[in-house]
Amino acid sequence: MKRIAFISEHASPLAALGGADAGGQNVYVGEVARQLSLKGYQIDIFTRREETALPRIVAFNDTIRIIHVDAGPAEDIPKETLLQYMPAFRDDMLYFIQTEQLSYELIHANFFMSALVAMELKSLLGIPFVVTFHALGHIRRIHQGDNDRFPKERIAIEERAVREASMIIAECPQDRDDLITYYHAPVDKISIIPCGVNTAEFYPIAKATARSLLGLPQHDCLLLQLGRMVPRKGVDNVIAALAKMHCERRKVRLLIVGGDADTTTELQRLQQLAAELDVKDRVLFAGQKSREELKYYYAAADLFITTPWYEPFGITPLEAMACGTPVIGSNVGGIKFSVAEGKTGALVPPQDADALAAKISSLLRSPATLEEMSANAIRRINKLFTWELVAQDIHTLYEKVTGNNTLYPDSFFSGQSIRL
Incomplete structure (x- = not known):
C-alpha cells in the first residue's frame, strides 16, 4: 500500500465549516484523501492541534489518519498569524515520523505554510512534494490591499515552493495563469485539477x-x-x-x-x-x-x-x-x-x-x-466535477512524481477546453 502524507496546517477535515478559517480547503483535503484511499493509498493528514483534548491520532477511516501536530497554543488561532509556529510544526511532524518509523513516498502540501514545512522535510528526508496553494499571496494582495493580514514573507515562501515542488496543482485556468504570470512557474510543472463535489452528499431534492x-x-x-x-x-x-x-x-x-x-x-x-x-x-x-x-x-x-x-x-x-x-x-x-x-x-x-x-x-x-x-x-x-474524477487526476500526478508512470497523460483539464 502506498503511504503518503498530507499537510494542511490550518484546515482539518474534522473542523466545522462556515467559520472564518473553515471552508473549501477542509473539504478538499478530506474528500481527496477519502477517494485516494479507495485507490490503495494509506494517508496521514497532519494538521495543527486546536484543542487540548484532541487525541494525537484520529482514525478518519481504515486507511486515513488525522495527526494532530503540536505547534503553538492548542486553541483556535487566525491563520494569518500561524507562520511563526511552522518551525514547531515541522519539528513535531518530524518527531512523529521518526518515532513511528514511517516512510512516505510523497507529501501533498495544502496552502503556503504547509508548503514551507514540506520544503524543509524534503531537505531533511528527501521526500518529494506536490502543492495545492488554494489561494495565492500575490492575488490576495491585489484584491485585499492593506486589509491583507498575512505576513509579507508569504509571497517569498510561495515563490520558493513553486521552484522546489515536483508538481503544482492549479485548481482552474485562472490559477494556472496567475502562477505563470506572478510566480514564473514552468508550464510543464502545473496540472489543472479542479475541486469537486460529493454527489452522495449533494444531490437533487424536490x-x-x-x-x-x-x-x-x-x-x-x-x-x-x-x-x-x-x-x-x-x-x-x-x-x-x-x-x-x-x-x-x-x-x-x-x-x-x-x-x-x-x-x-x-x-x-x-x-x-x-x-x-x-x-x-x-x-x-x-x-x-x-x-x-x-x-x-x-x-x-x-x-x-x-x-x-x-x-x-x-x-x-x-x-x-x-x-x-x-x-x-x-x-x-x-x-x-x-x-x-x-x-x-x-x-x-x-x-x-x-x-x-x-x-x-x-x-x-x-x-x-x-x-x-x-x-x-x-x-x-x-x-x-466529482471527487472521483479529481482523485483520478491526482493519482496520475502522484504516479508521475514517484516515477511509477513513465507515460504520463496530462490532466483531463490541462489540454482541453471545458464544455458542458
Missing part, C-alpha cells in the same frame, strides 16, 4: 420537500448565499441587489447560511446593512449549519448567489449545481470556470449590485430557463 423540511415558505422566490462570512465573499453585494428588486410578482427572500462566533463582526455589519436598505424583513440569517443539512438549503433555493471580489476556486457553486440549483456568480477565478454562462447559471461583475439585481430578475421571470439550467447543472457536475 424543492417543495426541502422547503417543508426547513420550514420555508413554498411560494416565495428564494435566493441562497452560503459560505464563510468574511468581507471578500461579497454578501453585502447580494443584500444590496435584493434592495434594488421591487417589481417581482412574488416576494423575493434572501437566505444567508454560515457564520459563527469568529465572524460575529461581519454578521453584525451585514445585518445592519439589511436594516439600512429596508430589506431586513426579507433577509433571513440562518447561521452555521451541519454538512448534512446543507443539501436541503441548496435544494430549497431558486437561485444560489455567490459574488466574491475574487475566488481561487469556490466549492459552494459545485454543491449548489449538484443539487440542481442554478448559480449566479462573480465572473472571477474558479467561478467563471465552474459555472457555464447561460447554461448552468450566469456570471456577473463582482461588486455590481445593479448587474446582479438585473440578472436575478431576468432569471426569476423565466421558470423554463431555470428548469433547463437545473438539468444542465447536474450533468455538468457529473461530467467534470
Whole structure:
C-alpha cells in the first residue's frame, strides 16, 4: 500500500465549516484523501492541534489518519498569524515520523505554510512534494490591499515552493495563469485539477420537500448565499441587489447560511446593512449549519448567489449545481470556470449590485430557463466535477512524481477546453 502524507496546517477535515478559517480547503483535503484511499493509498493528514483534548491520532477511516501536530497554543488561532509556529510544526511532524518509523513516498502540501514545512522535510528526508496553494499571496494582495493580514514573507515562501515542488496543482485556468504570470512557474510543472463535489452528499431534492423540511415558505422566490462570512465573499453585494428588486410578482427572500462566533463582526455589519436598505424583513440569517443539512438549503433555493471580489476556486457553486440549483456568480477565478454562462447559471461583475439585481430578475421571470439550467447543472457536475474524477487526476500526478508512470497523460483539464 502506498503511504503518503498530507499537510494542511490550518484546515482539518474534522473542523466545522462556515467559520472564518473553515471552508473549501477542509473539504478538499478530506474528500481527496477519502477517494485516494479507495485507490490503495494509506494517508496521514497532519494538521495543527486546536484543542487540548484532541487525541494525537484520529482514525478518519481504515486507511486515513488525522495527526494532530503540536505547534503553538492548542486553541483556535487566525491563520494569518500561524507562520511563526511552522518551525514547531515541522519539528513535531518530524518527531512523529521518526518515532513511528514511517516512510512516505510523497507529501501533498495544502496552502503556503504547509508548503514551507514540506520544503524543509524534503531537505531533511528527501521526500518529494506536490502543492495545492488554494489561494495565492500575490492575488490576495491585489484584491485585499492593506486589509491583507498575512505576513509579507508569504509571497517569498510561495515563490520558493513553486521552484522546489515536483508538481503544482492549479485548481482552474485562472490559477494556472496567475502562477505563470506572478510566480514564473514552468508550464510543464502545473496540472489543472479542479475541486469537486460529493454527489452522495449533494444531490437533487424536490424543492417543495426541502422547503417543508426547513420550514420555508413554498411560494416565495428564494435566493441562497452560503459560505464563510468574511468581507471578500461579497454578501453585502447580494443584500444590496435584493434592495434594488421591487417589481417581482412574488416576494423575493434572501437566505444567508454560515457564520459563527469568529465572524460575529461581519454578521453584525451585514445585518445592519439589511436594516439600512429596508430589506431586513426579507433577509433571513440562518447561521452555521451541519454538512448534512446543507443539501436541503441548496435544494430549497431558486437561485444560489455567490459574488466574491475574487475566488481561487469556490466549492459552494459545485454543491449548489449538484443539487440542481442554478448559480449566479462573480465572473472571477474558479467561478467563471465552474459555472457555464447561460447554461448552468450566469456570471456577473463582482461588486455590481445593479448587474446582479438585473440578472436575478431576468432569471426569476423565466421558470423554463431555470428548469433547463437545473438539468444542465447536474450533468455538468457529473461530467467534470466529482471527487472521483479529481482523485483520478491526482493519482496520475502522484504516479508521475514517484516515477511509477513513465507515460504520463496530462490532466483531463490541462489540454482541453471545458464544455458542458
